[in-house]
Amino acid sequence: xxxxxxxxxxxxxxxxxxxxxxxxxxxxxxxxxxxxxxxxxxxxxxxxxxxxxxxxxxxxxxxxxxxxxxxxxxxxxxxxxx
Amino acid sequence: xxxxxxxxxxxxxxxxxxxxxxxxxxxxxxxxxxxxxxxxxxxxxxxxxxxxxxxxxxxxxxxxxxxxxxxxxxxxxxxxxxxxxxxxxxxxxxxxxxxxxxxxxxxxxxxxxxxxxxxxxxxxxxxxxxxxxxxxxxxxxxxxxxxxxxxxxxxxxxxxxxxxxxxxxxxxxxxxxxxxxxxxxxxxxxxxxxxxxxxxxxxxxxxxxxxxxxxxxxxxxxxxxxxxxxxxxxxxxxxxxxxxxxxxxxxxxxxxxxxxxxxxxxxxxxxxxxxxxxxxxxxxxxxxxxxxxxxxxxxxxxxxxxxxxxxxxxxxxxxxxxxxxxxxxxxxxxxxxxxxxxxxxxxxxxxxxxxxxxxxxxxxxxxxxxxxxxxxxxxxxxxxxxxxxxxxxxxxxxxxxxxxxx
Numbered sequence: 246x247x248x249x250x251x252x253x254x255x256x257x258x259x260x261x262x263x264x265x266x267x268x269x270x271x272x273x274x275x276x277x278x279x280x281x282x283x284x285x286x287x288x289x290x291x292x293x294x295x296x297x298x299x300x301x302x303x304x305x306x307x308x309x310x311x312x313x314x315x316x317x318x319x320x321x322x323x324x325x326x327x
Numbered sequence: 328x329x330x331x332x333x334x335x336x337x338x339x340x341x342x343x344x345x346x347x348x349x350x351x352x353x354x355x356x357x358x359x360x361x362x363x364x365x366x367x368x369x370x371x372x373x374x375x376x377x378x379x380x381x382x383x384x385x386x387x388x389x390x391x392x393x394x395x396x397x398x399x400x401x402x403x404x405x406x407x408x409x410x411x412x413x414x415x416x417x418x419x420x421x422x423x424x425x426x427x428x429x430x431x432x433x434x435x436x437x438x439x440x441x442x443x444x445x446x447x448x449x450x451x452x453x454x455x456x457x458x459x460x461x462x463x464x465x466x467x468x469x470x471x472x473x474x475x476x477x478x479x480x481x482x483x484x485x486x487x488x489x490x491x492x493x494x495x496x497x498x499x500x501x502x503x504x505x506x507x508x509x510x511x512x513x514x515x516x517x518x519x520x521x522x523x524x525x526x527x528x529x530x531x532x533x534x535x536x537x538x539x540x541x542x543x544x545x546x547x548x549x550x551x552x553x554x555x556x557x558x559x560x561x562x563x564x565x566x567x568x569x570x571x572x573x574x575x576x577x578x579x580x581x582x583x584x585x586x587x588x589x590x591x592x593x594x595x596x597x598x599x600x601x602x603x604x605x606x607x608x609x610x611x612x613x614x615x616x617x618x619x620x621x622x623x624x625x626x627x628x629x630x631x632x633x634x635x636x637x638x639x640x641x642x643x644x645x646x647x648x649x650x651x652x653x654x655x656x657x658x659x660x661x662x663x664x665x666x667x668x669x670x671x672x673x674x675x676x677x678x679x680x681x682x683x684x685x686x687x688x689x690x691x692x693x694x695x696x697x698x699x700x701x702x703x704x705x706x707x708x709x710x711x712x713x714x715x716x717x718x719x720x721x722x723x724x725x726x727x728x729x730x731x732x733x
Contacts, residue, residue, distance in 0.1 A: 264391035288455035289396075296452035 246298075246324055249274075251317040258293035259313075262286050273314025294320065300327060333579035333731060334497045335572045336417075336565035337672045338410030340403050340515075341659045342378035342558055346410060351653070351676040354684035355704045359658050360557060361541045364523075368437045372518040375527070375536055376541045377557035378660040393473070396456045398438045401469045403515040403561035404429075408470055411510060415565040416575045426506035429466045430493025431514035431664025432484030440519035456625075466514055478506040482514075486718030487627070489513065490562070490667025491726055497566040508567040511669025515561040523557070531555060531596055531638065531719075533630060546688035547628035547654035548635050548699075555629035558660015562668040564675075570733075579731040580675040581712075585613025591721030596713050598634045598717060603641035606723035607713065614727035616638040616711055618646035621727070622696065623712040625674045628654040629661050629684040638715065639694045651707055657687040667716035671726065678709040678730060 256271035263281055277287050291307050294316075300323055310316040339346070342360035343353035364370060369377075369702045383402050385394070386409060394402065412418065417425060439461055446453045459465050467480040479500060485492040490513030495508035518526075526532035533554030534544035545556035559646040587609025591602040595692055611618060624647055625639050642648070654672045662669050677683050692699055712728040 262392075262395065264395065285456060285459070292452060292455055296449070301451040 246321070248317050248321060251320055252313060254292055254297055255290070255313050255316060258290050258297070261293060262289045271313065273317070274312050276312045291316070295299060298324065329585060331499050331569050331582045332566055333569055333572055333582045334564045334675060335567055335577040336411035337562070337580065337581050337675055338407035338414070339560070339562040339669060339672045340380060340406055341560035341669065342380050345384060345403060345406060346678055347672070351680060353643065354655070354658055354673060354676070355680070355682055357658065357685045357687055359542065359545070359687055361545055361660065363541060364439070368441045368519050369523065373520060373523065375520070375523045375532070375557070376544050378559065380559045385506065386615060396460065397469065398435050399517050400434050400561070401466055404466055404470055404512055405473060407512070407561050407563040408474060408510065411563045411565050412474060415508070415577050417508065417565070418577045420508050422475050424478055424507040425476045426478040426497065426500050426509040427467060427470055427476050427480040427512065428493045428500070428509060429463065429480070429482040429495045429512045429514050430489035430668060431516060432463055432489070434463055434516050434664050435460070435535045436522050437517040437519040440666065441610045450612050463514070465601060470512070471664030482669045485722045485724070486720055487661070487666055488716040488718035488722040488724045490662070490669065491671065491714065491716040491724040492588070493668060494564060494566065494583070494671060495588065495724070498583055501566055503567060507571045508565060509577060510565055512563045513561060513662065513665035515559055515665055516663035518557060519713060529596060531631060532557065539618040543688055545657055545660060546632060547630040547657050547686070548639070548692050549689050550691040550693055552630040552632060552635060554631055555656070555661040558656070558662055560659055560662035560665045560669045561663055561697070562672045564668060564671060576687045581678055581728045582731050583599060584616065584727045586610050586727065587613065587723070587725045591723065593721035596719045598637040598641055599721065600637050600644070602721060602723040603638060603715070603717065604644050606725040607641060607645045607647070607715070610713065610725035612728045614729070616727055619649065620711050621647055621650045621713050622653045623674070623677070623707070623709040624650045625655060625670050625712065625714040626652060627715045627717045628656055630656065634717070639697060642697070647713065648696070649682055649698060650713070651698050651700055651705065653684055654686040654689065655684070657689065658684065667714070667724065669708060670716070671714050674709070674712050674714050674728060676703055678712065681706060681708050683707050
């Protein structure tokens with residue numbers, strides 16, 4: 246799993262939760278809140294990514310990342326450590 | 328006597344049709360949709376019979392985003408609320424003066440069971456929305472968000488009497504001037520195979536006798552009845568004062584003249600002649616109506632052997648032998664939490680059309696002297712109607728309705 250693939254996975258699950266984003270071109274600088282995700286949507290998206298990766302991350306650590314690039318980095322670190 | 332509260336809008340969905348026009352047409356044509364239930368999570372080593380809604384049609388402004396985390400009960404609520412919103416012109420009412428009472432408890436059991444089964448071995452990945460949606464009051468949150476309702480909203484539960492209790496609660500909110508307009512919703516009860524099993528084991532749900540003939544299984548008040556047959560449905564009615572209806576120039580269907588709510592002091596499912604008679608008597612007394620003035624009764628009539636018999640005895644004791652009588656559940660099935668609301672809607676639509684719907688499978692009534700509407704619809708202008716709903720745990724409810732003469 247590299248960062249490009251992880252960004253694709255986050256984009257895919259963001260589209261699952263926010264179907265209006267089908268045409269959006271995701272970049273590492275995208276913020277989920279700016280894309281229209283409320284706090285429940287963000288929790289859903291990060292949980293779907295965790296389920297796809299079969300990796301469980303404490304909620305408190307998921308508050309850190311400021312955009313989906315940083316979120317991808319967090320998942321990569323966790324995958325490396327696992 | 329109570330100040331008049333009126334119903335100014337109705338919305339409904341059942342397996343036989345979505346929207347009041349389709350619903351009442353199906354009723355008058357005697358249509359049904361009973362079969363072996365197919366919805367995922369309804370069967371497990373079983374062949375339970377029931378009537379399921381094949382498809383729900385949403386207006387184009389309802390987005391996929393809204394529907395993604397929307398339960399079946401919420402979806403049904405959404406379409407019936409849209410129907411009343413338009414008919415009662417609620418966009419013209421002050422959102423702070425609109426309330427919503429959701430009738431029913433534990434209504435989303437099938438969806439919850441599906442989630443439990445899917446995540447049993449991987450609970451760490453349970454969808455966060457489960458933390459919201461497992462509560463019935465999520466229906467209040469969902470609906471008030473969709474429609475911008477800013478008055479009160481909460482759920483009331485009383486087993487199969489929930490739908491009528493919601494209407495009573497809505498009327499009380501209006502009479503107490505907590506809101507000007509209050510919507511009562513009979514929530515769609517979404518049974519999982521677990522509830523079906525429990526209801527069968529309890530002896531409440533049929534049908535052993537008609538296992539291979541689903542069309543014949545639902546037969547309230549017929550000698551061959553062997554329990555209720557489930558039917559998915561959901562209904563909403565708008566309750567307000569006549570003065571309030573004038574402000575938005577909406578036309579009342581009828582006024583709610585009085586009601587009776589009586590407990591039997593009995594946790595069990597068995598009915599009580601005393602409780603039912605008292606509820607009917609209380610409703611008549613509150614309405615200032617004499618039994619002879621009631622010309623139509625929409626009974627609870629589930630198809631339960633003891634329940635059907637007890638109900639007819641209660642009607643006889645109360646002097647209600649002259650009124651027309653039919654069984655809405657013979658066509659729609661038993662909606663449990665929704666039944667009371669949906670059957671009030673059936674009553675109001677029959678009042679509006681001047682026709683009474685037939686009762687399916689009523690071949691040999693257990694009491695043939697009652698004034699049944701059986702195989703064919705009957706032309707009749709309902710003036711005063713009585714609607715009955717009873718629930719497990721000894722709940723008896725009776726509502727009296729009167730045609731509104733402007």
